[in-house]
Amino acid sequence: MADALRWGILGAANFAAGHMGPAIHAAAGNKLVALATSNASKAAPFEAFCPGLDVFLDYDAMLEWDAIDAVYIPLPNHMHVEWTKKALAAGKHVLTEKPIAMVSSEIDELIALRDQTGLLVAEAFMIVHHPQWQRVREIIASGEIGRVAHVDTAFSYDNREDTDNIRNRPETGGGGIRDIGVYTYSSVRFATGAEPVALSARLKRENGVDTWAQVVGEMEGPGGRFTYSAMTSMRLPPRQEVVFQGDLGSITVSAPFNAGVFGEAQVAVRDLDGTIRTERWPTENQYVRQVENFARSVREGAPYPCPLEFSKGTQAMIDMVFANATEIAGPG
Structure with missing residues (x-):
């Protein structure tokens, strides 16, 4: 898949296995290539629909991998800001599950990092x-x-x-x-x-x-x-x-x-x-539409339908x- 946006998923949540993982795999112009999980047995549902997936047992190791462009984060709510920042620091575009932060002031920090890095970071508000x-x-x-x-x-x-x-x-x-x-x-x-x-x-x-x-x-x-x-x-x-x-x-x-x-x-x-x-x-x-819009924003600079400013308002x-x-x- 030429010039596909290559994704890694940070955390083997059930929702990621049932919805967002398959959506990334199915979305045009996108490719799911990696999963990071603290429990190797949780990789099986992902490998079932995406054979050949690279599985990491260390979150940081996946973020350091050059073969991914973007990261989807379905971790528990209290971990969203921390790992969004780490993914940005590793040079990855980031789509983080809602709520992307615990309080609105934390989103100001993410907006500043987005603008500083030029990377796309957004909340996965799919509707x-x-x-x-x-x-x-x-x-x-x-x-x-x-x-x-x-x-x-x-x-x-x-x-x-x-x-x-x-x-x-x-x-x-x-x-x-x-x-x-x-x-x-x-x-x-x-x-x-x-x-x-x-x-x-x-x-x-x-x-x-x-x-x-x-x-x-x-x-x-x-x-x-x-x-x-x-x-x-x-x-x-x-x-x-x-x-x-x-x-x-x-x-x-x-x-x-x-x-x-x-x-x-x-x-x-x-x-x-x-x-x-x-x-x-x-x-x-x-979910597929969300992934395709994210890739379009990254590759073509198209406006993203759910920017961080909107998420901050919520x-x-x-x-x-x-x-x-x-x-x-x-x-x-």
Whole structure:
């Protein structure tokens, strides 16, 4: 594959084995060539779809290898900034899982390093690469549903039995807000161009991590100010939905975050007469699109759809939620 962007994966996470590894392997103009893992047995799922993969049992050794151009980092949240910096220092482009940092000020450091090195570093916020969300933004900007007045978002799953999961552990930067609040907050920012102006939150914790959170407030953007509500939970049955309510209609976004896994990606636009137009994307793979856009930015200088400045805005919103949260009792 001539001039393909050569990738190494830093950490054999299940998500990398099931989604991002295969996406890198399948993406046009890209080639998965290496994996670094502290446990050799975890390489098997990667080698199954990518025979001949070079496996390193030392993270630094892979970063020092000249045969890779870019690194994908799916390590636990608390390790993201440290290893992103190390990968940049090794001269690699970096795509790091969300949240790329634990607080927004850490992203300032990454922006400075990006600008200093000339390397691309970005957060792996895949939904902005999906035509479903690009279409939502187009519809809102067109004025078809009028002025956005309110947005409801919800994302939940139940992992209470998986006690060793990094999302259930405070020392690894766990919790529902950092894991899935990224989506319920950032998707609205992406679609509307709005930023929060006032937020309050209630949350429940178990073992030092938030397992349920309800955020309400106001956001303001080019289309004006609107009210906002977001629910995230790691203790409720699976649910994903976003609804944009305008004064001329509404947009309901189905399977907005795990398109193709949770369900088919759809956008349903309802007008004042109750007529519904539904647009569907049954086969798009947002992970493959993300990798291809990353390579295009590296090779051709194309603008990347999710720059660090956008990710900083999302992390600032997460910081705001934690700063304005009240803890309540009860099962999450």
